[in-house]
Amino acid sequence: MAAQTLYDKLWHSHVVSEEADGTCLLYIDRHLVHEVTSPQAFEGLKLAGRKLWRAHSVVSTPDHNTPTDHWDEGIKDPISRQQVETLDANIREFGALVYYPFKDKHQGILHVVGPESGATLPGMTVVCGDSHTSTHGAFGALAHGIGTSEVEHVLATQCLVAKKSKAMLVRVDGQLGRGVTAKDVALAIIGRIGTAGGTGYAIEFGGSAIRGLSMEGRMTLCNMAIEAGARAGMVAVDQTTIDYVKGRPFAPNAEQWDAAVANWRTLVSDDGAVFDAVVELKAEDIEPQVTWGTSPEQVLSVNGRVPDPAAESDAVKKGSYERALQYMGLSANTPITEIPVDKVFIGSCTNSRIEDLRAAASVVKGKKKADSVKLVMIVPGSGLVKAQAEAEGLDKVFLDAGFEWREPGCSMCLAMNADRLEPGERCASTSNRNFEGRQGQGGRTHLVSPEMAAAAAIAGHFVDVRTFA
Amino acid sequence: MKAFTQLNGVVCPLDRANVDTDAIIPKQFLKSIKRSGFGPNLFDEWRYLDHGEPGMDNSTRPVNPEFVLNFPRYAGAQVLLARDNFGCGSSREHAPWAIDDYGFRVVIAPSFADIFFNNCYKNGLLPIVLPADVVERLFKECEVQEGYRLNVDLEKQQVTTPSGEVFSFDVTAHRKHCLLNGLDEIGLTLAHADEIRAFEARHREAKPWLFV
Numbered sequence: 001m002a003a004q005t006l007y008d009k010l011w012h013s014h015v016v017s018e019e020a021d022g023t024c025l026l027y028i029d030r031h032l033v034h035e036v037t038s039p040q041a042f043e044g045l046k047l048a049g050r051k052l053w054r055a056h057s058v059v060s061t062p063d064h065n066t067p068t069d070h071w072d073e074g075i076k077d078p079i080s081r082q083q084v085e086t087l088d089a090n091i092r093e094f095g096a097l098v099y100y101p102f103k104d105k106h107q108g109i110l111h112v113v114g115p116e117s118g119a120t121l122p123g124m125t126v127v128c129g130d131s132h133t134s135t136h137g138a139f140g141a142l143a144h145g146i147g148t149s150e151v152e153h154v155l156a157t158q159c160l161v162a163k164k165s166k167a168m169l170v171r172v173d174g175q176l177g178r179g180v181t182a183k184d185v186a187l188a189i190i191g192r193i194g195t196a197g198g199t200g201y202a203i204e205f206g207g208s209a210i211r212g213l214s215m216e217g218r219m220t221l222c223n224m225a226i227e228a229g230a231r232a233g234m235v236a237v238d239q240t241t242i243d244y245v246k247g248r249p250f251a252p253n254a255e256q257w258d259a260a261v262a263n264w265r266t267l268v269s270d271d272g273a274v275f276d277a278v279v280e281l282k283a284e285d286i287e288p289q290v291t292w293g294t295s296p297e298q299v300l301s302v303n304g305r306v307p308d309p310a311a312e313s314d315a316v317k318k319g320s321y322e323r324a325l326q327y328m329g330l331s332a333n334t335p336i337t338e339i340p341v342d343k344v345f346i347g348s349c350t351n352s353r354i355e356d357l358r359a360a361a362s363v364v365k366g367k368k369k370a371d372s373v374k375l376v377m378i379v380p381g382s383g384l385v386k387a388q389a390e391a392e393g394l395d396k397v398f399l400d401a402g403f404e405w406r407e408p409g410c411s412m413c414l415a416m417n418a419d420r421l422e423p424g425e426r427c428a429s430t431s432n433r434n435f436e437g438r439q440g441q442g443g444r445t446h447l448v449s450p451e452m453a454a455a456a457a458i459a460g461h462f463v464d465v466r467t468f469a
Numbered sequence: 470m471k472a473f474t475q476l477n478g479v480v481c482p483l484d485r486a487n488v489d490t491d492a493i494i495p496k497q498f499l500k501s502i503k504r505s506g507f508g509p510n511l512f513d514e515w516r517y518l519d520h521g522e523p524g525m526d527n528s529t530r531p532v533n534p535e536f537v538l539n540f541p542r543y544a545g546a547q548v549l550l551a552r553d554n555f556g557c558g559s560s561r562e563h564a565p566w567a568i569d570d571y572g573f574r575v576v577i578a579p580s581f582a583d584i585f586f587n588n589c590y591k592n593g594l595l596p597i598v599l600p601a602d603v604v605e606r607l608f609k610e611c612e613v614q615e616g617y618r619l620n621v622d623l624e625k626q627q628v629t630t631p632s633g634e635v636f637s638f639d640v641t642a643h644r645k646h647c648l649l650n651g652l653d654e655i656g657l658t659l660a661h662a663d664e665i666r667a668f669e670a671r672h673r674e675a676k677p678w679l680f681v
């Protein structure tokens with residue numbers, strides 16, 4: 001048989017049927033369901049009198065709307081509350097493998113909860129009505145975001161109607177420098193290929209720098225694949241993957257473990273497998289990244305300067321640069337390290353796992369938030385991450401620095417709950433989107449790694465974390 | 470699903486690249502548990518001068534006269550002309566719901582984000598990719614010619630300009646069939662229920678750990 005890519009293997013092992021034009025029915029192993037993109041899907045099922053094809057494929061928790069403080073007061077916003085209660089009711093009616101309701105000790109962001117519970121496994125097809133589902137590709141799984149009609153379709157049929165994408169290999173070889181993280185790699189890749197660079201592709205991240213990343217780092221990287229336009233990002237299975245999965249609640253039991261591992265070891269691209277596109281980066285060239293504009297591709301090294309639209313020859317680009325600078329309240333040629341921040345947000349499905357919090361805490365330890373910074377919010381990705389961080393005393397480090405230590409959820413990543421920026425406020429954020437209004441109308445977002453966000457909180461402006469002591 | 474066959478409609482040009490789904494329908498409107506009623510909040514932050522929240526009476530809000538959707542000449546537009554990477558960002562299907570609810574039936578751009586592109590087809594909305602230079606020309610023609618209309622024929626896979634110029638576009642056979650006939654995709658898939666069951670049984674046998 002011809003050499004196959006990891007993507008080929010994952011795809012072909014899930015095709016139920018194929019039409020002449022290449023449209024396939026793809027079998028879905030895991031379906032993650034949250035409160036925002038599911039109500040209309042369940043409503044559709046009810047109207048048509050349909051049931052779930054396989055309720056045990058569903059793992060669910062509310063995350064987008066849940067508050068991150070005053071849990072004793074419940075969800076104050078009545079519309080948010082209705083959406084969360086609608087999910088409670090739908091799961092009660094239709095069933096699921098597991099549901100973590102609001103305030104459960106496991107509740108959190110689905111893309112954190114799935115992997116940590118072992119509900120995301122290598123070789124799976126994983127879907128969720130959320131674009132950052134690409135996160136789960138870190139396990140050598142085929143994972144992508146779907147719309148609400150597709151949520152309904154998967155609930156009813158266990159299949160997705162899909163056509164195979166092209167395959168892209170993004171290879172990062174070498175050794176990442178100290179203070180350079182998976183987030184910086186992700187942003188550097190997006191800076192290189194653009195936010196539409198991966199459109200129509202499934203991206204496999206490979207190379208020695210990727211193999212050197214922890215599972216948390218791989219999840220951060222795959223999470224951002226969608227910001228490069230790719231619905232799916234993935235990393236081949238290796239010992240790091242297998243060690244992470246072992247012992248988690250929904251991981252294979254002892255009886256099935258060896259067979260599962262033997263299968264997982266095949267989840268790599270074969271030697272000589274052909275990709276439709278290959279992009280190569282050298283790890284040594286990647287510096288800590290900071291976005292300056294309103295698209296993740298508008299990104300620079302921390303030692304760069306805000307670009308000058310006048311120097312841009314492409315008219316569409318020039319226009320979007322001008323608009324971005326105006327929205328961001330920045331002038332051309334300003335050094336990134338001279339940009340002050342009003343708020344700092346460390347959280348989101350990109351960077352809210354235990355390793356992220358440890359990294360942030362290591363920068364903060366013994367220091368205090370700058371007086372000019374109004375608010376620093378640390379929002380763990382799940383109840384379990386929160387408990388682990390507290391067991392390690394990380395909450396103390398943050399609280400001593402004058403930061404806020406919150407309950408888990410999406411929070412200010414998209415500001416659907418009460419956590420948001422006011423117009424004109426500038427935020428160093430570890431989330432994944434710096435679109436206009438993403439963190440609150442008129443809010444200005446700069447995407448960075450947890451270390452860089454923590455350092456900005458202390459300094460009051462962006463600093464190169466590599467030289468920050 | 471609503472069928473789409475053919476349309477002759479006024480074109481509204483939205484001259485920005487990378488229009489994301491947050492801009493198409495801001496997140497506060499995602500709290501709705503319904504599928505309809507998003508039209509008045511399409512492009513909410515660009516379209517109105519105040520901050521929109523669900524439940525507001527949109528007819529009394531101050532509109533932004535500089536935003537293209539508010540130009541009288543584009544009233545009743547059914548074709549949205551857009552730039553590269555339209556619909557990027559969040560997977561929210563509320564974006565095509567809002568575009569559709571507003572009254573658009575077709576979106577033309579040089580490129581679309583994948584999830585958005587896919588979501589359009591599920592809602593009777595036709596996304597059309599045309600080459601960048603063609604889109605550029607359509608923008609120019611639309612600007613100089615008030616009441617500029619395009620004719621879109623899905624059966625023939627053609628867009629025709631007022632001067633009679635014809636541009637062909639691609640669409641997969643499966644999507645075309647579903648859209649032309651307004652088919653319910655779940656019903657279509659369930660016609661394969663036996664195949665799905667057979668696949669599932671083999672899959673479970675080979676990888677039982679996936680079925681905890």
Ligand code: SF4
Nearest residue numbers: 132348349410413414
């Ligand atoms: S943390 Fe942000 S990006 Fe991730 S699922 Fe929540 S809202 Fe979406």
